[in-house]
Amino acid sequence: MTTVSDPPKEGFRLSQLIYDTRYRSMTIQIVALIGFLTLIFWLINNTATNLAELGKEPSFRFLSEPAGYDINQRLLDYQSQDTHLRAALIGLLNTLLVAVMGCITATIIGVIVGVLRLSKNWLVSRLMAVYVEMFRNVPVLLWIVFVMAVLIETLPAPRAFRGDNATASMMLNDSVAVTNRGVYVPEPLFSRGLGDIHLLGDSSLRFDVSLDLIAILIVLGLGFFVSHKIKQRADHVQETTGDRPTTWYLRLGVVSLPFIVLLYALGFHLGYPELKGFNFRGGTHMRNSLIALWLALSLYTAAFIAEIVRAGILAISHGQTEAAAALGLRQNRIMNLVVLPQALRVIIPPLISNYLNLTKNSSLAIAVGYMDITGTLGGITLNQTGRELETLLLLMLCYLIISLSISAVMNWYNESVKLRER
Amino acid sequence: MSNIAFVRTEMLPEQAPPASAVGLIGWVRANLFSGWFNTLITLATLYVIYAILAAILPWAFSPTVGAGSLAECREILAESGKTGHFAGACWGVITERWQQLMFGFYPNGSDGVSADLRWRPVLAFVLLAVALAPVLFADKVPSKMIWFTAAFPFLYPWLHWGGSIWGPISALLGFVIGWFVFKTAEKVSSSLIGMISGVVAALVWWLTLSGFFSNALNSILPVGIEPVQSRLFGGFMLSVLIGVIAIACSLPLGIVLALGRQSDLLIVKAICVGFIEFIRGVPLITLLFVASTLLNIFLPPGTQFDIILRVLIMVTLFAAAYMAEVIRGGLAALPKGQYEGADSLGLDYWQAQRLIIMPQALKISIPGIVSTFIGVFKDTVLVSVIGLLDPLGLSNGIRADANWNGIVWEIYGFIALMFFVFCFSMSRYSMYLERKLQTGHR
Numbered sequence A: 001m002t003t004v005s006d007p008p009k010e011g012f013r014l015s016q017l018i019y020d021t022r023y024r025s026m027t028i029q030i031v032a033l034i035g036f037l038t039l040i041f042w043l044i045n046n047t048a049t050n051l052a053e054l055g056k057e058p059s060f061r062f063l064s065e066p067a068g069y070d071i072n073q074r075l076l077d078y079q080s081q082d083t084h085l086r087a088a089l090i091g092l093l094n095t096l097l098v099a100v101m102g103c104i105t106a107t108i109i110g111v112i113v114g115v116l117r118l119s120k121n122w123l124v125s126r127l128m129a130v131y132v133e134m135f136r137n138v139p140v141l142l143w144i145v146f147v148m149a150v151l152i153e154t155l156p157a158p159r160a161f162r163g164d165n166a167t168a169s170m171m172l173n174d175s176v177a178v179t180n181r182g183v184y185v186p187e188p189l190f191s192r193g194l195g196d197i198h199l200l201g202d203s204s205l206r207f208d209v210s211l212d213l214i215a216i217l218i219v220l221g222l223g224f225f226v227s228h229k230i231k232q233r234a235d236h237v238q239e240t241t242g243d244r245p246t247t248w249y250l251r252l253g254v255v256s257l258p259f260i261v262l263l264y265a266l267g268f269h270l271g272y273p274e275l276k277g278f279n280f281r282g283g284t285h286m287r288n289s290l291i292a293l294w295l296a297l298s299l300y301t302a303a304f305i306a307e308i309v310r311a312g313i314l315a316i317s318h319g320q321t322e323a324a325a326a327l328g329l330r331q332n333r334i335m336n337l338v339v340l341p342q343a344l345r346v347i348i349p350p351l352i353s354n355y356l357n358l359t360k361n362s363s364l365a366i367a368v369g370y371m372d373i374t375g376t377l378g379g380i381t382l383n384q385t386g387r388e389l390e391t392l393l394l395l396m397l398c399y400l401i402i403s404l405s406i407s408a409v410m411n412w413y414n415e416s417v418k419l420r421e422r
Numbered sequence B: 001m002s003n004i005a006f007v008r009t010e011m012l013p014e015q016a017p018p019a020s021a022v023g024l025i026g027w028v029r030a031n032l033f034s035g036w037f038n039t040l041i042t043l044a045t046l047y048v049i050y051a052i053l054a055a056i057l058p059w060a061f062s063p064t065v066g067a068g069s070l071a072e073c074r075e076i077l078a079e080s081g082k083t084g085h086f087a088g089a090c091w092g093v094i095t096e097r098w099q100q101l102m103f104g105f106y107p108n109g110s111d112g113v114s115a116d117l118r119w120r121p122v123l124a125f126v127l128l129a130v131a132l133a134p135v136l137f138a139d140k141v142p143s144k145m146i147w148f149t150a151a152f153p154f155l156y157p158w159l160h161w162g163g164s165i166w167g168p169i170s171a172l173l174g175f176v177i178g179w180f181v182f183k184t185a186e187k188v189s190s191s192l193i194g195m196i197s198g199v200v201a202a203l204v205w206w207l208t209l210s211g212f213f214s215n216a217l218n219s220i221l222p223v224g225i226e227p228v229q230s231r232l233f234g235g236f237m238l239s240v241l242i243g244v245i246a247i248a249c250s251l252p253l254g255i256v257l258a259l260g261r262q263s264d265l266l267i268v269k270a271i272c273v274g275f276i277e278f279i280r281g282v283p284l285i286t287l288l289f290v291a292s293t294l295l296n297i298f299l300p301p302g303t304q305f306d307i308i309l310r311v312l313i314m315v316t317l318f319a320a321a322y323m324a325e326v327i328r329g330g331l332a333a334l335p336k337g338q339y340e341g342a343d344s345l346g347l348d349y350w351q352a353q354r355l356i357i358m359p360q361a362l363k364i365s366i367p368g369i370v371s372t373f374i375g376v377f378k379d380t381v382l383v384s385v386i387g388l389l390d391p392l393g394l395s396n397g398i399r400a401d402a403n404w405n406g407i408v409w410e411i412y413g414f415i416a417l418m419f420f421v422f423c424f425s426m427s428r429y430s431m432y433l434e435r436k437l438q439t440g441h442r
Helices: A021-054 A084-117 A122-136 A140-154 A211-241 A248-266 A288-315 A318-326 A331-367 A373-385 A388-417 B023-031 B036-060 B070-079 B092-103 B119-136 B143-161 B166-188 B191-220 B235-262 B266-281 B284-298 B307-333 B336-344 B349-384 B391-400 B409-437
Strands: A177-179 A182-185 A187-190 A196-199 A207-210 A268-271 A274-276 A279-281 A284-286
Touching: A021 B191, A021 B266, A021 B284, A084 A122, A084 A288, A084 A331, A084 A373, A084 A388, A122 A288, A122 B036, A122 B409, A140 A288, A140 A331, A140 B349, A140 B391, A140 B409, A182 A288, A207 A211, A211 A248, A248 A268, A288 A331, A318 A331, A331 A373, A331 A388, A331 B284, A373 A388, A373 B284, A388 B266, A388 B284, B070 B092, B092 B235, B092 B391, B092 B409, B119 B143, B119 B235, B143 B166, B143 B235, B166 B191, B235 B266, B235 B307, B235 B349, B235 B391, B266 B307, B284 B307, B284 B349, B307 B349, B336 B349, B349 B391, B349 B409, B391 B409
Parallel strands: none
Antiparallel strands: A177 A182, A182 A284, A187 A268, A196 A207, A274 A279
């Protein structure tokens, strides 16, 4: 601030802390800080006193004690004698599994429904509107228990598949069995597999990495890299000569041929589920709890995503499409080069925050008995050990890390697509 | 060139458009059957709709409204020739239990100890609509009604929990005292001192004096209604109660948090951002676990208060974080000129907020506030996980009843329908509001 005349030179008086705008913000902040610290100290002090009275000094030693409960749906190996930490890890992976599966299907359903809502066919757009309103206006927990009830009540029991006059049959050429105990799908097996690497020895965080999977990923990655190089070369040729060489068979070949050869070399085959005794054996068993949670979360979030997609497409003004058409671009080029990049800028940020919501809603797994991290760490471990403070702190920390990394991705994306304004 | 035999000099009368282009037929042709692909889609959609309705309607229209148990339902259905798993719905369970799904175990006079008190939550719900009217339909309701709205947050819990009237009055007095202290201190010294001393005075009143005050007045002049214990609360009454109180309390908290997040004061901003991001980063269910297991541990030894109050505290904090983001959106949507205009008038920060910024920002954020309310209202179902008897929590008890063991769809359908009606009308209202507030051009 510039002043016309020199301000009178005065010493600092205490009242300036309140009346002088230069110092007042300092005063407010210090008062706020003192108040905040007092509150925190008061809470911690109360907690310490209460816990000491109950004889439960905070400690995380329970994490290395044996958990003693079983987790039926798991990605890594786990026995009930493993530690609570291992159980929490299995739970965390289950959370991430259902979150990733849910995000993928929710996006697919949501985009389809969102586009269909804009359909010129009145009946289709109305039907999609009914879907969206129906799912958006009923709590997700209700949908989860509802889908669980549908799975248990309407699907055939495994014994319905047995005998000469079976009332139910497997789908897709006897490879998929949909029962009220879950869905059995074929699993990939390798008869000449390379085996696994065991990482982290015998600790609670041990996990196995399949060398077959690594080999497949490397070959696929190399294939896509070469394919990308071929595309770049074709672009270069087009820019210099004006003719684009036909490359689709080359690009398809470099990706798929090595992949197929590798699969053959590893002895790839599918392990089909088979009815043995009272239940199905073999294949991968996806339990009802997982399916119910996955379906309900996907359908619920898809309703929100559909609205986002619709809003994103409607947000692009007609002038953009018309201007692109005036430049002589073809219909698909207009979509790819003009409409989609602008629509995505509108769509992606709320889309990611819906992914975040889906991940947080997956904590409702506890209602159908899917053992995610809320079910293991915040459920059975909490009840068995009586360590409410420690388990809930860890639980919140896990969710916070997931949320903050998702929002970091969102911020990075927003920064990268932000309109460069003058 | 004079052999032109005929030149028309007057216009031909307009012909009616072909019947296939206007009216119902025209509309159907344009919207449903414009081309083979569209026709195909229409037929496929019609089939899907038919399949869904054919599955649901015969099930839903079943004459079992008067049945007293699932077995009775099955008898009625068997008499009308329907057997099997999905023969028909058993609506008897809704006839028998809908009052429980609405009010939980709120005294209904059946136990012979207390009278039928269910008029109180009903009255509270009706008064809620009256109290909301000046906010939601500001142009159609006399503005004096806002005083009722201001008093309603104290009336609403009192009608549910009952007890002496002096409790809510002394709580209200805290605000009045705080306001007077603020006004006097502001005159004597600065507004900053006034605000701090006002808050301190109100806190001192609530924490120490208000208890004595209400007890003393209660012994002199005992006015009140019959108290009801929290454990009797349940059903949609509980959902609405949690939703309404959480939103009402989170609004001021959210405003403070939003202002803190927007402010230049680094420490204040850091505290607010930390709180908002923490609450928004964890699922509500973990906060409810905190309410059910940890909240008593955080408070001074010996503090005990009931689970509904603890849940209310956590849901309020949860809603406040989301509310803060909604209001921050409203603040950000205001043109910069409004802030600068307020500054150039010589208003200080709080005057500018009170007179210029907040009225506009809050008005812009009403649709967002309504959607936050819908979200919180839907999330109240989660309290069934920690054992409160909201509709979903009650449904477990009903399904475990010997008479109704085996009922699935009817109860879930009923609960879903209730939520749908409530949330759908709210969201329609918020859309209407958005259109009304839309002053920009597109």
